[in-house]
Amino acid sequence: MRYEAxxxxxxxxxxxxxxxxVARVLAGGxxxxxxxxxxxxxPVLLIxxxxxxxxxxxxxxxxxxxxxxxVTGAELKEHAKLKLVWPGVVxxxxxxxxxxxxxxxxxxxxxxxxSPAADSVPALIAAGAKATIVGPKGRRDLPxxxxxxxxxxxxxxxxxxxxxxxxxPKPAHSGDAYLRFIPRTEMDIAxxxxxxxxxxxxxxxxxxxRVSLGAVAARPLLVAPAAAALIGSKVDDAALQKLDxxxxxxxxxxxxxxxxxxxxxxxxxxxxxxxAQIALERARKG
Ligand SMILES: Cc1cc2nc3c(=O)[nH]c(=O)nc-3n(C[C@H](O)[C@H](O)[C@H](O)COP(=O)(O)OP(=O)(O)OC[C@H]3O[C@@H](n4cnc5c(N)ncnc54)[C@H](O)[C@@H]3O)c2cc1C
Numbered sequence: 001m002r003y004e005a006x007x008x009x010x011x012x013x014x015x016x017x018x019x020x021x022v023a024r025v026l027a028g029g030x031x032x033x034x035x036x037x038x039x040x041x042x043p044v045l046l047i048x049x050x051x052x053x054x055x056x057x058x059x060x061x062x063x064x065x066x067x068x069x070x071v072t073g074a075e076l077k078e079h080a081k082l083k084l085v086w087p088g089v090v091x092x093x094x095x096x097x098x099x100x101x102x103x104x105x106x107x108x109x110x111x112x113x114x115s116p117a118a119d120s121v122p123a124l125i126a127a128g129a130k131a132t133i134v135g136p137k138g139r140r141d142l143p144x145x146x147x148x149x150x151x152x153x154x155x156x157x158x159x160x161x162x163x164x165x166x167x168x169p170k171p172a173h174s175g176d177a178y179l180r181f182i183p184r185t186e187m188d189i190a191x192x193x194x195x196x197x198x199x200x201x202x203x204x205x206x207x208x209x210r211v212s213l214g215a216v217a218a219r220p221l222l223v224a225p226a227a228a229a230l231i232g233s234k235v236d237d238a239a240l241q242k243l244d245x246x247x248x249x250x251x252x253x254x255x256x257x258x259x260x261x262x263x264x265x266x267x268x269x270x271x272x273x274x275x276a277q278i279a280l281e282r283a284r285k286g
Contacts (some may be wrong), residue, residue: 004286005048009055009163010136017136017159019045025161028104029114030097047226055108055163058082063169066132069108069162073120077102081255086167087282088176088195088275091149092123093181098187108162114152116216117190121148123178125193125212125222128168134229135160145212145222154244171208174199175282177275180214181267182260184235190215193257194247196279198230204284206230211243211276216251226272234282243276244269 004014016023021044026032035041050057055070058079065082071095076082083090096105096119110118124144125244131142136159144165146157156162165277170176176197182188193214201207226246233239253264 001043002045003048004045005051007051007053009052009161012049012052013044013159014045016161021045027106027109028072028101029109029129030101030105031109043220049108049161055144058143059190061261062164065167067107067165067167069131069164070106071207073102073105073107074099075267085170086127086176088178088197088279089120089123089127089129089167092178092180092195093120095119095178095186102114107165111147112156112162114148114150114154114155115189115195116148116151116217116219117195118220119178119180119190119214121220122193122195122212122214124165124167124176124195125174125220126197127176128197128208128210130166130199132164132166133160133163134163139163139185141166145220148219148220152208171199173280173283173286174203174208175221175281175285177269177278179275179278181271189258192216192253192264192271193220193265194275195266196236196272196275198276198279198283200235200280201284204231204234206235206239209267209276211272212248213268214274218262221250223247226250230276235276240273240276 023045024043026046026048055068057068059066103120107120110120154160178195180190180193195212198209209227209230211223248269251265
């Protein structure tokens with residue numbers, strides 16, 4: 001097996017394109033190395049992207065933030081302004097694993113591992129984040145909800161790498177939140193995850209919302225009817241009940257040792273309500 005550590009995206013893309021065998025991008029390695037040790041995959045080439053500056057930076061851009069795909073959860077948490085503006089995204093990334101795992105794990109790896117239960121993905125979707133993808137044909141942007149197609153299946157062509165995520169400007173009186181349910185207190189995979197982002201007008205009426213659910217379908221979902229339940233309301237009990245019903249209706253979960261289908265569907269509604277209430281409090285605080 002070869003290990004390469006390019007210093008530019010162009011070099012990384014060329015390495016991926018020119019390898020005929022199984023090649024993998026290595027970010028934090030917290031999924032990849034586990035899969036290699038258990039022989040789930042046996043790459044002939046590993047391309048370590050952590051030496052590429054563009055992928056390691058957090059920058060303010062176009063009123064929002066551009067977060068490099070290889071920025072770790074620990075680094076996100078240390079960025080005071082990002083944490084203030086998009087707390088749901090930063091909190092979601094920091095639910096991943098333990099303190100040690102957060103020192104390595106990246107949002108790019110969380111998305112590209114292709115798990116429907118990945119914690120940072122519903123938070124990014126709720127935030128309206130776009131993934132900037134670089135490949136042999138240049139750069140393109142894709143909404144995060146369109147990147148993962150099915151478990152372990154991504155909308156990335158051969159040679160493409162996620163370079164960064166663009167978080168949009170956050171309007172005044174907006175808030176976001178991410179909650180997940182796990183059977184243990186930490187270090188477990190989400191039974192359900194839910195991200196909510198919403199905006200209020202001067203009268204406290206919700207004018208925009210995005211709701212995303214994880215671990216309840218083959219891919220993380222953007223649930224438009226759940227957002228519609230909030231828009232036009234003051235996010236009162238009636239709206240929260242509609243949100244709960246819409247979130248439940250969107251679920252197509254599996255049964256597994258962490259929860260039955262019925263359980264996951266019920267929890268999705270509860271988490272959506274609770275995440276919306278946190279987002280609401282944050283939006284009211286401005
Ligand atoms: C003990 C433990 C606990 C965990 N707990 C959680 C948890 O609570 N929640 C959760 O969601 N996950 C959890 N995970 C899984 C893992 O930590 C996360 O998915 C993490 O975000 C992966 O990021 P990484 O940088 O380590 O990815 P890597 O392992 O480096 O890569 C993962 C996959 O993505 C590809 N890849 C990485 N970056 C890119 C890129 N920029 N462009 C294209 N492809 C790329 C790699 O080739 C690989 O296939 C846990 C893992 C461990 C070991």
